[in-house]
Amino acid sequence: MAENNLELxxxxxxxxxxxxxxxxxxxxxxxxxxxxxxxxxxQAEPVPGFLHRGFEKLMERRLWMSNLALIPxxxxxxxxxxxxxxxxxxxxxxxxxxxxxxxxxxxxxLELARINAHLMSIGGLGGASGLYTDMYWAMxxxxxxxxxxxxxxxxxxxxxxxxxxxxxxxxxxxxxxxxLERLDGLERRLKEFHDLLYKNPxxxxxxxxxxxxxxSMCEEMCITGIGLxxxxxxxxxxxVDPYAAYEEMDFDIPTGEKGDALTRGHLKLLEVEQSIxxxxxxxxxxxxxxxxxxxxxxxxRWRVPAxxxxxxxxxxxxxxxxxxxxxxxxxxxxxxxxxxxxPQGLYGVxxxxxxTRIEDVALWLGTMDFCPPEIDR
Amino acid sequence: MxxxxxxxxxxxxxxxxxxxxxxxxxxxxxxxxxYRGFHTNDIEKCIxxxxxxxxxxxxxxxxxxxxxxxxxxxxxxxxxxxxGRCSFCALCVDICTTGSLKMTREYxxxxxxxxxxxxxxxxxxxxSREMEEGYARDESSDLLELQRVVMSLLDAKNRVxxxxxxxxxxxxxxxxxxxxxxxxxxLCREACPANMHIPQYIEAIWKxxxxxxxxxxxxxxxxxxxxxxxxxxNCETACSIGNRGEPVAIRWLKRYALDAVEPSSLARVLKxxxxxxxxxxKVAIVGAGPAGLAAxxxxxxxxxxxTIFEKQDKAGGVMxxxxxxxxxxxxxxxxxxxxxxxxxVEIRTGVEVGKNxxxxxxxxxxxxxxxxxxxxxxxxxxxQIPGSEHPQVQQALEFLAQVRDWVRNPRGQVPRVESxxxxxxxxxxxxxxxxxxxxIQKFQYGKVDVRLVSLESREIMPADLEEIEEGQEExxxxxxxxxxxxxxxxxxxxxxxxxxxxxSVFDENKRxxxxxxxxxxxxxxxxxxxxxxxxxxxxxxxxxxxQKELEIVRGRFIASEDGQTSVPWLFVAGDxxxxxxxxxxxxxxxxxxxxxxxxxxxxxxxxKKK
Numbered sequence: 001m002a003e004n005n006l007e008l009x010x011x012x013x014x015x016x017x018x019x020x021x022x023x024x025x026x027x028x029x030x031x032x033x034x035x036x037x038x039x040x041x042x043q044a045e046p047v048p049g050f051l052h053r054g055f056e057k058l059m060e061r062r063l064w065m066s067n068l069a070l071i072p073x074x075x076x077x078x079x080x081x082x083x084x085x086x087x088x089x090x091x092x093x094x095x096x097x098x099x100x101x102x103x104x105x106x107x108x109x110l111e112l113a114r115i116n117a118h119l120m121s122i123g124g125l126g127g128a129s130g131l132y133t134d135m136y137w138a139m140x141x142x143x144x145x146x147x148x149x150x151x152x153x154x155x156x157x158x159x160x161x162x163x164x165x166x167x168x169x170x171x172x173x174x175x176x177x178x179x180l181e182r183l184d185g186l187e188r189r190l191k192e193f194h195d196l197l198y199k200n201p202x203x204x205x206x207x208x209x210x211x212x213x214x215x216s217m218c219e220e221m222c223i224t225g226i227g228l229x230x231x232x233x234x235x236x237x238x239x240v241d242p243y244a245a246y247e248e249m250d251f252d253i254p255t256g257e258k259g260d261a262l263t264r265g266h267l268k269l270l271e272v273e274q275s276i277x278x279x280x281x282x283x284x285x286x287x288x289x290x291x292x293x294x295x296x297x298x299x300x301r302w303r304v305p306a307x308x309x310x311x312x313x314x315x316x317x318x319x320x321x322x323x324x325x326x327x328x329x330x331x332x333x334x335x336x337x338x339x340x341x342x343p344q345g346l347y348g349v350x351x352x353x354x355x356t357r358i359e360d361v362a363l364w365l366g367t368m369d370f371c372p373p374e375i376d377r
Numbered sequence: 378m379x380x381x382x383x384x385x386x387x388x389x390x391x392x393x394x395x396x397x398x399x400x401x402x403x404x405x406x407x408x409x410x411x412y413r414g415f416h417t418n419d420i421e422k423c424i425x426x427x428x429x430x431x432x433x434x435x436x437x438x439x440x441x442x443x444x445x446x447x448x449x450x451x452x453x454x455x456x457x458x459x460x461g462r463c464s465f466c467a468l469c470v471d472i473c474t475t476g477s478l479k480m481t482r483e484y485x486x487x488x489x490x491x492x493x494x495x496x497x498x499x500x501x502x503x504x505s506r507e508m509e510e511g512y513a514r515d516e517s518s519d520l521l522e523l524q525r526v527v528m529s530l531l532d533a534k535n536r537v538x539x540x541x542x543x544x545x546x547x548x549x550x551x552x553x554x555x556x557x558x559x560x561x562x563x564l565c566r567e568a569c570p571a572n573m574h575i576p577q578y579i580e581a582i583w584k585x586x587x588x589x590x591x592x593x594x595x596x597x598x599x600x601x602x603x604x605x606x607x608x609x610x611n612c613e614t615a616c617s618i619g620n621r622g623e624p625v626a627i628r629w630l631k632r633y634a635l636d637a638v639e640p641s642s643l644a645r646v647l648k649x650x651x652x653x654x655x656x657x658x659k660v661a662i663v664g665a666g667p668a669g670l671a672a673x674x675x676x677x678x679x680x681x682x683x684t685i686f687e688k689q690d691k692a693g694g695v696m697x698x699x700x701x702x703x704x705x706x707x708x709x710x711x712x713x714x715x716x717x718x719x720x721x722v723e724i725r726t727g728v729e730v731g732k733n734x735x736x737x738x739x740x741x742x743x744x745x746x747x748x749x750x751x752x753x754x755x756x757x758x759x760x761q762i763p764g765s766e767h768p769q770v771q772q773a774l775e776f777l778a779q780v781r782d783w784v785r786n787p788r789g790q791v792p793r794v795e796s797x798x799x800x801x802x803x804x805x806x807x808x809x810x811x812x813x814x815x816x817i818q819k820f821q822y823g824k825v826d827v828r829l830v831s832l833e834s835r836e837i838m839p840a841d842l843e844e845i846e847e848g849q850e851e852x853x854x855x856x857x858x859x860x861x862x863x864x865x866x867x868x869x870x871x872x873x874x875x876x877x878x879x880x881s882v883f884d885e886n887k888r889x890x891x892x893x894x895x896x897x898x899x900x901x902x903x904x905x906x907x908x909x910x911x912x913x914x915x916x917x918x919x920x921x922x923x924q925k926e927l928e929i930v931r932g933r934f935i936a937s938e939d940g941q942t943s944v945p946w947l948f949v950a951g952d953x954x955x956x957x958x959x960x961x962x963x964x965x966x967x968x969x970x971x972x973x974x975x976x977x978x979x980x981x982x983x984x985k986k987k
Contacts, residue, residue, distance in 0.1 A: 062434055065432065065520065066432055066433070066434035067434065068434070069464045069466035150412065154411035154512040155412075155465065160467075163518075169411075195387075294520075296522065296557055297558055298558055298559075298560055299432060299521075301557040301558075302557075
C-alpha cells in the first residue's frame with residue numbers, strides 16, 4: 001500500500017506536515033516531514049540536525065579525562081552507557097584493568113540507568129497514547145531512581161561517574177538499604193503499570209498487532225535491542241559479549257514473537273524486572289576492594305597508546321558502541337558514536353512509517369526507542 | 378477485563394495517601410551529601426596555579442588577578458567561574474592541587490543580571506551564606522599523582538665506602554612518568570632565581586624530546602649538569618603538587634635531559650653559532666664559579682671577547698673545590714665548562730687577581746672594557762669561641778677542597794680526619810663535611826664516628842631534608858639546638874666541645890640573634906673539630922681606592938639589579954651580591970651579562986652622536 005501511496009499527487013488531497021521538533025509527542029529535537037492522505041501517512045522523511053553540537057568533533061579537542069563531562073550528554077535518558085563504552089575503549093587501548101568492585105558498581109549504575117530509560121519510555125508510551133496517569137507515575141518513579149544517582153554520583157541526570165579505570169568514587173555509606181527501599185517501591189508500582197498500561201483496552205486496540213517490525217526488517221536495518229528481541233531473537237550484548245561484571249549475573253532475556261508495538265512496549269517492563277533482579281544480586285554479592293585503577297601521571301597528561309578499538313554495550317535501545325582511535329596523544333584522534341536507534345530513526349522512519357496513522361507516529365517512535373542525539377552526534 | 382467495572386475506582390484509594398508533590402516549596406529540598414553544586418574556594422589556601430582551568434572541559438574557569446601578594450609558590454590570581462559554561466562535572470575539584478576548591482550542596486541561583494553568573498568563589502559560596510559541603514574528592518577520584526617516581530640511590534652501606542656519585546639518574550620511562558606528574562602551572566618558573574623554562578623542558582621530556590628539553594634548559598642556565606645534581610631547587614619548594622604530595626622531581630628531570638643527550642652532540646643540539654662576529658669589546662671575569670661561567674656563556678654569543686681569571690688550577694670554584702664528588706662528580710662539571718669554552722671563552726687558571734695582577738691593571742693596562750667580579754665566598758666563618766684558633770680545628774671549605782683534591786688524585790695526601798669528629802654547623806656545607814669525613818673515616822678507621830652539632834632545632838635546620846636523612850643513614854649523629862661554647866684543649870690536643878642549649882636562633886625581627894639556656898650545658902667528646910657555620914667573602918683583592926669607592930654592606934655589594942656597582946665598569950655577581958647559592962649565581966651571571974651589554978652598548982653609541 002505504501003508503495004502505491006508514494007505516487008499520489010497534491011491534487012489528490014495530500015497534506016504535508018512537520019511533526020516536530022516542537023511537538024509533545026516527539027522524542028527530542030527531531031522532526032519527521034510527513035505527507036498524509038487523510039489520517040494515513042503516505043510518506044515520511046526524517047529531518048535530523050536540530051541537535052547537532054558536533055559531539056564527536058568536540059571530543060577530539062578535549063583531554064581524555066575532560067571528555068567525561070561531554071559524553072553523557074549524547075543521551076539524556078541513559079547517559080551512563082556513553083561513559084561506559086568510552087571508558088571501556090580507553091581501558092582496552094591502555095590495557096588498564098578495572099578492579100572487580102569497580103566493575104560491579106558499573107553494573108549497578110548501568111542497570112539503574114536502564115530502569116531510568118525504560119521508565120521514561122513507558123511514561124512516553126502513556127503520554128503518546130493519552131494515558132497521562134501512566135506518564136506521571138513513570139516520571140515520578142524515575143525521579144525516585146534519580147535520588148539514588150544523586151546519592152551515589154552527586155548528580156541526578158549527568159552522573160559522570162563511570163570513568164577511565166573504574167568508577168569515580170566508592171559507594172557512599174548506607175546506600176544499600178536506600179536502594180533496596182526504592183527498588184521495593186518500584187516493584188510494587190510495576191504491577192500497577194502492568195494493569196494500567198498493558199491491560200488497557202485502548203492501548204491494545206492501538207498497539208496490538210500494529211506497527212510491526214518483523215525479523216527480516218530488523219535484519220535488513222541492523223536493528224538490535226528490544227526491536228529485535230520482540231521478534232524472538234534473544235540478542236543481548238550483556239550475554240553475547242559480556243562486559244563489566246555481567247558474566248557473573250543471573251538474569252533472563254525477555255523476548256516476544258510477533259514484533260508488534262505492544263510486545264515492544266511490554267518488553268520494557270519485563271526488562272525493568274530483570275534489571276531489579278541484577279541490582280539485587282550486585283548489592284548482595286559485591287566484592288570489596290578498590291574501585292579504580294588510574295593511568296600514570298596526572299589527568300592533564302594521561303595518554304592513550306596509539307591504536308583503535310570498537311567497544312559496545314547493551315543500552316536500553318540496543319547495541320551501543322564507540323569506535324575510538326588514538327594517535328598516542330593526550331586527546332582522542334577520532335571517536336565515532338554508533339547509536340542504537342540510528343537505523344530505525346532514519347531508515348525505519350522512511351521505509352516503515354508510511355501506512356501508519358498520524359496519531360500513531362509518536363507511538364511508533366516511542367516503541368522503537370528513538371533517540372535523536374544518536375543521529376546528531 | 379475481569380476487573381472491568383471497578384477498575385476506574387482503583388485510583389480513588391490514592392485520595393487518602395499523602396501527596397508526594399507540593400505546590401509551593403517552603404523549604405529548599407536538601408541535596409545529597411555528594412551533590413555537585415556551586416563552588417567555594419579557600420582563597421588563602423588556593424595558590425592560583427590554574428590547574429582547575431586546565432582540566433575544565435567547558436573552559437568555564439578563568440584565572441583573574443586579585444589583590445593578594447604574588448610570592449614564590451603562590452600567584453596573585455584566583456579562579457573565576459562562568460556558570461553559563463560550567464557543567465558541574467567537578468573535575469576541577471578532583472585535580473585541585475591544594476584542595477582549596479570545593480563544591481557545596483547549593484544548586485539554585487536566579488538572577489536577571491547575567492554578570493552574577495560569573496563570580497570568583499570564596500569561602501562562602503555564590504550567595505555568601507553557610508552551605509554544607511557537597512562533592513568532595515577522595516583517593517579514587519583524585520586526578521593528581523602524588524607520589525614521586527623513586528630515584529635509585531646507592532644504598533648507604535655501599536656509598537659510605539667511596540665517593541662514587543650516589544644518585545643514579547632516571548631511565549627514559551621513569552623520566553617520562555615523572556614528567557607526566559607536572560600540571561604545567563609555572564609556579565616553579567616564578568620561584569627559580571634564573572626563571573628557567575621549567576614547564577617547557579618538563580613537557581619536552583614528557584613528549585620524549587630530550588633535545589628540545591636541553592635547548593629549553595640552556596636558554597637560561599649553562600650549568601644544567603651541576604644544577605641537575607646539587608641545585609637548592611627553589612622550584613620544587615614552590616611546586617604546586619607539593620601542596621598535597623611530593624613535588625615533581627624537577628632537579629632530577631633536568632639531570633635526565635642532559636643524561637639523555639650525548640655530550641659530543643650537544644653543540645649541534647643547542648644549535649650554537651660558531652661563527653660569532655666579534656664586536657671588539659673585551660670583558661674580564663674574575664672567578665670561574667657559577668656566576669662567572671654563566672656570565673661568560675651569555676656574553677660570548679653577543680660578540681664579546683671574554684676572559685675568565687681563576688686563581689685555582691681548575692675552573693669551577695665551589696663546584697670543583699667545595700661540593701663533594703659523591704654529589705657532583707668532576708666529569709659532570711667538566712661537561713658544563715666545556716660548553717662554555719666551546720663558545721670561545723678563555724679560562725686562564727692559576728691567575729689570582731689581586732696578587733698576580735690587579736683590577737686596575739685589567740682595566741687600564743690590559744684594556745678590558747668591563748670587569749665582572751664573581752669571586753664568591755671563599756673564606757670560612759669561624760665560631761670565634763675559645764679554642765677555635767687551635768691549628769687542629771679545621772675549616773669547612775679548606776677541608777672540602779682537600780677532600781676533592783684527594784678524590785681526584787687518590788695517591789696524594791689523605792685529608793686529615795680524626796677518629797671521633799665533631800662538625801659544628803647545620804647547613805648543607807656542614808653535611809658535606811660530615812658525610813665526606815664519614816667516608817674517609819670508613820676508609821681509614823673502618824667505622825664512622827661523626828657528630829654534627831646544630832644551633833637550630835630539627836624543624837628549622839637549614840640543611841635539605843634529604844641531606845639530613847641520607848647523612849643519618851650513613852651514620853652521622855645529629856645533635857640539634859646546641860651551641861658551642863668552648864673547644865676543650867688538653868696538652869695541645871682537642872678533647873671535645875662544651876655546648877649549651879640554644880633556646881631560639883632568631884629574634885622577633887627574624888635576625889640571627891640566638892639565646893641560650895646556660896643551665897643546660899653538656900660536653901661532647903671528640904678529637905677533631907670542623908667548623909662549618911657559613912662562608913664569608915674575601916675582598917683583599919680590591920685595590921684601596923676601590924674599597925673606598927664601593928659600597929659593601931654586611932659582606933655583600935650594593936649594586937644595581939644587573940650587578941653594576943658605583944664604579945661603572947665594575948660589575949658584581951654571585952655570592953658577593955646575593956649570597957651563596959649556585960642557581961642565584963647563574964641568575965646573577967645572566968643579569969650581569971645583560972647589564973654589561975647594555976653598558977658597553979651605550980658606550981659604543983655615545984661617540985657616534987658626537
